[in-house]
Amino acid sequence: MIDYHYLTDFEIKEEAEYTDWIHRIITSENGLQRQLDFIFCSDEYLLKINQDYLQHDTFTDIITFPYGDDQGIIAGDIFISVDRVKENAQTFEVNFDSEMRRVIAHGLLHLLGFGDKSDQEAKKMREKENEKLKMFHVEH
Numbered sequence: 001m002i003d004y005h006y007l008t009d010f011e012i013k014e015e016a017e018y019t020d021w022i023h024r025i026i027t028s029e030n031g032l033q034r035q036l037d038f039i040f041c042s043d044e045y046l047l048k049i050n051q052d053y054l055q056h057d058t059f060t061d062i063i064t065f066p067y068g069d070d071q072g073i074i075a076g077d078i079f080i081s082v083d084r085v086k087e088n089a090q091t092f093e094v095n096f097d098s099e100m101r102r103v104i105a106h107g108l109l110h111l112l113g114f115g116d117k118s119d120q121e122a123k124k125m126r127e128k129e130n131e132k133l134k135m136f137h138v139e140h
Contacts, residue, residue: 001034007041010082018104025105025132026074029112034075035067036111038104043083061085062103064110078107098133105132 002019004012012018026033043059050056050063061084066076080103089099106116109128115121 002036002038005037005039007039007045008082010040012040021101021136022104022108024135025108026112028132028135029109031072031074031112034073036075037077038107039077039079040082041079043081046079046081046084049079059084061088062107064107066111074108074111076111078104078111080104080107101133101136102129105129108132 061081063079085099085103089096114125116125
């Protein structure tokens with residue numbers, strides 16, 4: 001099950017389309033999806049989570065808390081700062097919806113076992129993000 005929670009004035013208009021895309025991303029990496037919660041929040045909300053749970057005192061666009069296991073079970077909470085996504089979209093000169101989809105894919109890829117700490121991991125993560133973004137409007 002996938003649930004969307006909105007703690008700001010942002011709201012995904014096409015939840016069914018996003019849910020289908022998320023399922024296809026997970027399936028494409030041989031994952032088995034369980035409960036996923038996407039929490040769309042403000043910079044301040046996500047900063048507090050970053051400070052309280054990760055001891056980081058910085059703004060970020062996404063924090064992912066996995067609840068699955070090592071058996072390919074995908075479950076967790078994905079917190080997304082709508083403020084950061086808006087700012088990143090402007091910085092990278094892309095539209096907001098595209099940047100939001102990239103961040104959603106990024107969180108899912110973390111749950112699927114992809115990291116981004118080293119340069120090599122970050123390169124692979126970006127390749128996977130691009131691959132998953134192309135899946136958004138694919139007819140199936």
